[in-house]
Amino acid sequence: MLNVVILGTGNLAKHVFGAFSKSGKVQVVQLVGRNQESLKDFATQTTTSDDFYSILDADVYVIAVKDDAIAEVSSYLKDKKGIVVHTSGVVEMSAIEPENRGVFYPLQTFTKGKAVDFSTIPICIEADAPQSLETLRILAETISEKVHEIDSEQRKKLHLAAVFVNNFTNYLYGVGEEICLEEGLPFDLLQPLIMETAEKVQTLSPKEAQTGPARRNDEKSMASHLELLKNEKHIAIYKLLSEAIKQAYEKEL
Amino acid sequence: MLNVVILGTGNLAKHVFGAFSKSGKVQVVQLVGRNQESLKDFATQTTTSDDFYSILDADVYVIAVKDDAIAEVSSYLKDKKGIVVHTSGVVEMSAIEPENRGVFYPLQTFTKGKAVDFSTIPICIEADAPQSLETLRILAETISEKVHEIDSEQRKKLHLAAVFVNNFTNYLYGVGEEICLEEGLPFDLLQPLIMETAEKVQTLSPKEAQTGPARRNDEKSMASHLELLKNEKHIAIYKLLSEAIKQAYEKEL
CATH class of the missing domain: 3.40.50.720 (NAD(P)-binding Rossmann-like Domain)
Known part of the structure; x- marks a missing residue:
């Protein structure tokens, strides 16, 4: 003991x-x-x-x-x-x-x-x-x-990775909540999707699990999403993350 | 039937x-x-x-x-x-x-x-x-x-919110995976954290669940994280999301 x-x-x-x-x-x-x-x-x-x-x-x-x-x-x-x-x-x-x-x-x-x-x-x-x-x-x-x-170097990197998958992810949940509330919709509409998104990468690599307009380079859907957004920060995040996803999958299209 | x-x-x-x-x-x-x-x-x-x-x-x-x-x-x-x-x-x-x-x-x-x-x-x-x-x-x-x-308008907004909590979140999981692999660490180190982050907002609002250096406005940790990042896109995402979180919680500090 x-x-x-x-x-x-x-x-x-x-x-x-x-x-x-x-x-x-x-x-x-x-x-x-x-x-x-x-x-x-x-x-x-x-x-x-x-x-x-x-x-x-x-x-x-x-x-x-x-x-x-x-x-x-x-x-x-x-x-x-x-x-x-x-x-x-x-x-x-x-x-x-x-x-x-x-x-x-x-x-x-x-x-x-x-x-x-x-x-x-x-x-x-x-x-x-x-x-x-x-x-x-x-x-x-x-x-x-x-x-x-x-070792200490690896641990620092791991902690940094944790910031992306925990802190930043949670912030995006908050953006989803804000968008819902603006339309009078309850956040619990998004809760099952949030769980399933996390569950998916328990067996699949996030690279394989990626879906959405940016991955398909669906310019029309992305443009109409940007029109719906009012908050400047949300617009900047939408553009930056879509661009990053687009770039990552460009070669596959 | x-x-x-x-x-x-x-x-x-x-x-x-x-x-x-x-x-x-x-x-x-x-x-x-x-x-x-x-x-x-x-x-x-x-x-x-x-x-x-x-x-x-x-x-x-x-x-x-x-x-x-x-x-x-x-x-x-x-x-x-x-x-x-x-x-x-x-x-x-x-x-x-x-x-x-x-x-x-x-x-x-x-x-x-x-x-x-x-x-x-x-x-x-x-x-x-x-x-x-x-x-x-x-x-x-x-x-x-x-x-x-x-209605159709609400549905469009809901779909947009889903892009944030699903597509973008999954992309951040992918960034976490990349950072791990760079250090020779397996992605499964992050999987329990990803599940818990999603589980947390099944009962808490994401606003209450937010943690991390940006929420605390811990400049020192954020600076050392930025030094560890090599990929330009990851740096831009780290800065933008940290800034957004900082702004959202500024008044509380």
């Missing part, structure tokens, strides 16, 4: 804590954070503390705080023997002060109060020492079936 | 045929199309024909052909008594020649060989005559729980 201390009380800390507890294979011996209100949520389940000078001993210290605070939080752990990891997609492993360090990055978006199935979430691990990497792999495999060893 | 003739043998025709057959409440009395090879797929299940001058009588004629061919196919039906509908998101109802006309637009993306659950797919109906509208509602409700009466 691995012993873990979690540092942080936010969304990610809550989800990771929940996954470890559920696994039955990891003991979260302590949860440390500044926010006393949030600590209360964990108080019946493990030892909590808001004192970074009285962190308990553990095999792994999981820092789940904002990117900017990782270096500072890690500094409280420099005399510890366990492995100190952060959970960020963008911060270098070297931001962690203690030498026995690593990264434990679950590639998913976490929503407050919404349960996620950790077993399918890729966990990207990194460590300097081979033995630490092995421990992180064992730890990650207690909660996920998809554990990948990835 | 409503009698239906389907005109067309493509993806949508196949899916609609399948849904009507499965419902047990609609009899597809004939399937008419030009493509003899495709007609064979239906030959054991209903009467098929490639002769548009020998279309059987039915309550509803469902035209499921390419947008450009709708008007012509409808012209073969001008002496029929049943309702003639097309299934397009963009074509005006008036493109149909016979007077007893309407629209039967299932808002979903259909993939060859991939089953979809029609019961959750919104079907948007339109007709000139109230009685035709009533028949179309009964027909649509045999296969879907989400039947909406929507």
Whole structure:
């Protein structure tokens, strides 16, 4: 049984804590954070503390705080023997002060109060020492079936890719919602299409799954769409993305 | 029991045929199309024909052909008594020649060989005559729980919204895939994130679900992302979408 201390009380800390507890294979011996209100949520389940000078001993210290605070939080752990990891997609492993360090990055978006199935979430691990990497792999495999060893450069690229498929995609959902609301139509008309679009690329490559006027270079439909749009930003996005799709499939037409 | 003739043998025709057959409440009395090879797929299940001058009588004629061919196919039906509908998101109802006309637009993306659950797919109906509208509602409700009466203008806007949440979103998945492949990372690392991003907006509004550097106006992360991108189109998309998100949430920061 691995012993873990979690540092942080936010969304990610809550989800990771929940996954470890559920696994039955990891003991979260302590949860440390500044926010006393949030600590209360964990108080019946493990030892909590808001004192970074009285962190308990553990095999792994999981820092789940904002990117900017990782270096500072890690500094409280420099005399510890366990492995100190952060959970960020963008911060270098070297931001962690203690030498026995690593990264434990679950590639998913976490929503407050919404349960996620950790077993399918890729966990990207990194460590300097081979033995630490092995421990992180064992730890990650207690909660996920998809554990990948990835270096800091790859992780940054992966996080960038995640911005495209999560942040930007969500923004486009918002544009769809706005267009619906302008016409007095409920957003839930689009919800099944959004699900199916995501489901399609679980088995097909997005390249193969692409459809629509831009892919067919259907100038007439694109021109009539542009006439319907009022918002300047939406027009610019429609033009840029259509142009990009057109270019990508030009040779096939 | 409503009698239906389907005109067309493509993806949508196949899916609609399948849904009507499965419902047990609609009899597809004939399937008419030009493509003899495709007609064979239906030959054991209903009467098929490639002769548009020998279309059987039915309550509803469902035209499921390419947008450009709708008007012509409808012209073969001008002496029929049943309702003639097309299934397009963009074509005006008036493109149909016979007077007893309407629209039967299932808002979903259909993939060859991939089953979809029609019961959750919104079907948007339109007709000139109230009685035709009533028949179309009964027909649509045999296969879907989400039947909406929507006029041609609203339908065009809805189709435009669908381009944003389906075509453009899928293109962004493709950008994510490219970035992964550049780093030798498999696309399946992103698949759970893509599913969760879509699932989130089944219950939350996209406005509330938005996260990421642009929403937080985290200039540092955005600058480092831009440094990682090589493809000019990806850079332009990153900048435009980040700017749009930034603007949308500016007041909240």
